[in-house]
Amino acid sequence: MWAIIKKEFKSYFLSPIGYVVVGILLLVFSIFFYLTSVQVGSVDLSSLYYYVALYGLIIAAPILTMRMFAEERKNGTEQLILTAPISITKVVFGKLIAALGVIVITLLLSFGYYAIVCFFAKTSVIPILTSMLGFLLISTAAISVGMLASSITENQIIAAIITIAFLIMSIFLENINELLANLSIINFYEKFPSGVISFTEVAGLISFSIVFIGLTIIVMQRRKISH
């Protein structure tokens, strides 16, 4: 699996995609840092991570995931990984972890905002750390959606559109029905920013991810039969 992680992560930064994602996320960070801290003179960064998770991921997740399987299928390189002595589960997790690597880089860079705030007032680092942990989990959920989208088509644009559509729509689902609110990942990112690791939120994000990762693995395995 290490081979897949290494190669995928490297590919992100051999193409502009890695830089684009980090750049976009940092841009969203900066916008909301200005709106939630600078403009109102607050040293509380909790809403910053919430807004980036809400708006940033809608753009970042599809860009990170659209090529994952769609490009391999189109170029035929999926023949190389699917005929190698490595299980599909490992391929899927390898790609997921590589994408999370890009998110981790962004999160490490986002310490910069904390540093700026610290310059003005003494603030606890704990909410920042829980925000980041939660951000990683919510990213995993968003990326799993993108992975599934990428695995069902060979067109990257379509994969990206499906992911964006799902992420945007899920925000409004709770207005239709309370039950559907569980499909909206942002609902599981409300306590992390305030420094609380809630079991419901962690379990919610993890189980959401597992469903989509599982579906991706099934889709890829089905390809063997229906190719």
Next chain:
Amino acid sequence: MIEVKNVTKKYGNFTAVDCISFTVKDGEIVGLLGPNGAGKSTTMNMLTGFIEPTEGTINVNGYDIMKKTKKAKKQIGYMPENVPLYMELTVKEFVSYMAELKLVQRAKRKEEVQNVLKETGLEEVQNKLIRNLSRGYKQRVSMAGALVGNPEVLILDEPTVGLDPKQIIEIRNLVKKLGKKHTVILSSHILSEISQICERVIILNKGKIVAIDTPQTLEEKTKEKNILLLTVEDKEEKMSYLQNKIKDIQKLEMIKDNEDGTKQYQIISDREIDLRKTLFEVLPKEGITIFELKKAETTLEDAFIKLVNQTEKKEEKKTKKGGKK
């Protein structure tokens, strides 16, 4: 050793591969031959575990490709059709990635990669991006990807398509060399290539095996007539009466009138009858000087076309009969 037993692949109602069985022995080079859409690539994709057969079993060195997938896949080096590669990687990066995927141990990896690069003649371009390589080099990179990890079985899907003649010869020699250490299955629709490299040929048409044999026997078997090419100087125009002198000639035809006054004839006789000796005896007596006499070789090409046509005719008959009923 590869054992394919009663393998069928269906896509909905369409049968891409229809109940084929064959074995490939260790160290053998076998060619898969067939017109477009005959099921060559589907067969290869099934051998490598990329797609699953609808029915039947495939064993690679004793491992079932569907049950002991990992072990079976480890035995195989696959070069897919259309050479899929990661364009953003360098040649070396790509080959090391493939080595890692094939579970080559970390300690041996560097050495193994260098060996393969050397074997495929890629040492000089190893640090170039694959994107910037010519078609021939890309083909070799793909081949290197198949070779790395020293798999016992090599499956090469149309390895010489799109190459120039010089590159074709290079790849062909490489395959021949590899055949000494590995079991090789390659597909192609260039027949001369198959007859030069392969020890055995499997001819596929419309998903079915039409013939499995050595190229020589196939050529021999499908030969119907003996064809001779004869170049003579015939001042008295006696050639046209030749058929009366030698009864065994079925057909005599002038095919070329050379500028130096000689003429080339095609002489067709029955399959069992070799007219060469008779011609050498009779013609000088008639005052005809022989410049050249040779057998027209039937090629694998003829054999192939005939076999494919035969099966198609059979099928036509079947459908006609079925229609009447």
